[in-house]
Amino acid sequence: MASIESVTLEVADPAAAGSFYAASFDLGTRVRLRASEEPTTGFRGFTLSLIVSQPGNVDAFIGAALDAGATALKPAAKSLWGYGGVVQAPDGTIWTVASSSKKDTGPATRQFDEFVLQLGVEDVAASKQFYVDHGLAVTKSYGRKYVEFAAPSDPVKLSLYKRRALAKVAGVAPDGTGSHRLVIGGDGGPFTDPDGFAWEAA
Numbered sequence: 001m002a003s004i005e006s007v008t009l010e011v012a013d014p015a016a017a018g019s020f021y022a023a024s025f026d027l028g029t030r031v032r033l034r035a036s037e038e039p040t041t042g043f044r045g046f047t048l049s050l051i052v053s054q055p056g057n058v059d060a061f062i063g064a065a066l067d068a069g070a071t072a073l074k075p076a077a078k079s080l081w082g083y084g085g086v087v088q089a090p091d092g093t094i095w096t097v098a099s100s101s102k103k104d105t106g107p108a109t110r111q112f113d114e115f116v117l118q119l120g121v122e123d124v125a126a127s128k129q130f131y132v133d134h135g136l137a138v139t140k141s142y143g144r145k146y147v148e149f150a151a152p153s154d155p156v157k158l159s160l161y162k163r164r165a166l167a168k169v170a171g172v173a174p175d176g177t178g179s180h181r182l183v184i185g186g187d188g189g190p191f192t193d194p195d196g197f198a199w200e201a202a
Contacts, residue, residue: 002135002188004156005029005202007048007117010036010181011091020090024065025050030115030155034183040092042176043167045195047086049096049116055083056108061097062087064110070095073171078102086171092181094170117156117184120163120174121195127160134188156184163195 006029011017014033021031031048052058058076062085066072069090076085076097084098096118121127128147132138136158140148145165151157167174180197189199 001137001150002186003151003154004117004158004184004186005154006032006185007156008032008034008183008185008200009091009093010034010038010179010183012037013091017089017091020065020068020070023068024070024089025061025095026110027115032185036179036181038179038181040176040178040181043120043163043170043172043174044092044094044176044180044182045120045163045166046180046182046197047094047096047118047120047166047170049098049114049118050112051114051116052097052099052112054099054101054104054106054108056104056106057111058083058085058097058099060108060110061112065089065095086169094172096170114157115155116159118159118161118166119193119195119197120166121160121193122163123194124160124162127194130194131158131160134191136188156186 065087070087074086082100086096124144137150139150147160149158164174184199185202189201192198
């Protein structure tokens with residue numbers, strides 16, 4: 001089964017971006033940085049998400065990101081499904097931090113349970129089939145709205161949304177042009193998916 005080892009963010013200033021990520025999320029080798037001047041505007045079609053155990057951890061991560069220079073897109077708040085918020089890193093990458101719990105069960109920490117790459121695609125069913133053909137196994141699928149792929153022990157989990165729906169979750173307009181500024185590193189690559197997201201060998 002294909003797996004994802006890392007995501008590479010293409011940024012204008014790798015040193016500055018490295019300082020931001022070390023101070024805010026500290027994800028080790030899951031997130032890599034590469035210099036790029038490729039033009040990009042608006043929504044880049046993806047978000048990165050940290051799934052945590054309790055609201056206090058959400059606040060800890062989002063607070064650290066804001067202190068390091070991130071911009072709040074959606075302040076952390078309770079919702080029907082739990083508690084979460086959205087920030088945009090100085091390099092433009094959108095990050096969500098969320099918990100299905102609405103109550104803390106212990107002291108807040110900056111520990112996460114899952115690291116998820118969410119791709120916004122034009123045709124969820126077509127992209128789902130593309131990834132199945134490239135060795136990924138589906139664990140959840142809701143028609144043409146959402147797909148989640150298995151990642152029992154992988155560093156990075158993958159899910160697919162409709163692009164417009166993912167932008168709404170992120171709190172941004174769905175329009176965007178140019179580079180995604182993202183390269184996915186896994187053992188299924190190299191290839192490019194139907195929405196232009198590039199994979200390379202990890």
